[in-house]
Amino acid sequence: MQDELHNKLAHLKEYIKELDSVAIAFSSGVDSTFLLKVAHEILGDNVMAITVQSGSFPKRELNEAIAFCKKEDIRHKVCQVDEMKIEGFSQNPPNRCYLCKHALFEKIGAIAEKNEIAYVAEGSNMDDLGDYRPGLQAVAELGVKSPLREAGLTKAEIRELSKEMGLSTWEKPSFACLASRFVYGETISKEKLIMVENAEQLLLEHGFRQFRVRMHGRMARIEVLPEEFLKLLQEEVREDIVKQFKQFGFTYVTMDLTGYRMGSMNETLDKKN
Known part of the structure; x- marks a missing residue:
């Protein structure tokens, strides 16, 4: 079981290494913190964390994102987005997450391009495939990378690896916008x-x-x-x-x-x- 888990970790590291440079959508949650930590270990200064500040994102999570990047000496950009200006968002249709994620990742992609970063990545895992997640459609359409899913990692496995790495987020409760x-x-x-x-x-x-x-x-x-x-x-x-x-x-x-x-x-x- 441990061999399988560490094979997945090795796959993740190899995948990230091939990206060469990456901007990671960073929410300070369990998944994105783990992904950012691993990516920074592999790519160093070729990694940038990008956190979207909006009304849907609690201030405590923003503060935790800022503190983590400062502690780990990771390049970090906080960009502000008014989701109320995203067409259709406030009406809250079933595809609201798609509308929002599409707009947010377009903004993150523009920041990555401005900083000459080749790829954008996000932290969804294998468990996210089991629920209604229209936001993943936006991820696919915009060519955003999903390294944790690429490596076949589940939430439980990410928590286990996070604990091994000494990340305090290993036992952090799950969060959604x-x-x-x-x-x-x-x-x-x-x-x-x-x-x-x-x-x-x-x-x-x-x-x-x-x-x-x-x-x-x-x-x-x-x-x-x-x-x-x-x-x-x-x-x-x-x-x-x-x-x-x-x-x-x-x-x-x-x-x-x-x-x-x-x-x-x-x-x-x-x-x-």
Whole structure:
């Protein structure tokens, strides 16, 4: 098992080496941090991290991205994008992720070209092929490289290798952009994105590990791991969450009894088919 894992790592390193120079879309998450670390070890200054700052990207993640690149002495460019100006984004259609990713990777590609970097890469892994991910269509259309998928690495394997490399992100909870918190067809606005960001930051401060706050109108649907249900229902915790969520702008605060799972908004697509 370990031999297979390290064969995949060797394949990844060889693939990256052949790229010669690469700009990596860096979110500070588990996958992109691992990819950036490996790429920098292989290509050194021929690697650039590019982080997109937008309303869909929490400030804490941006700060972590900046801190990591500074610590590792990696070239880092932060570019600002107003996703509300992307045609169709705010209407939140089922292909919203495609529209957004296409615009973002076009911007990242332009920065890479300006810096004479040959390729753009992103951090999707093999597990991402098992869910509805229209953003991967944009990745394919624009010729963006996906080294982790090329090497056949799963999320669990990336966490294991990250731990071996001493990366603190090996146990970091999975994250997705804040726009994924809205039911398809519901209008996304800067105000709503701030509400969700504040709500999830509060859950983080209460010590919850893996969670989402899904938004339905002015109702918040909280997803936490089933083993953390009782913690959420502790009187002091529950009352503080309700109080502060209402201050953030929510009218109703609910708990999803199914618990946290990736892509729960995609369940509505299944019902339409």
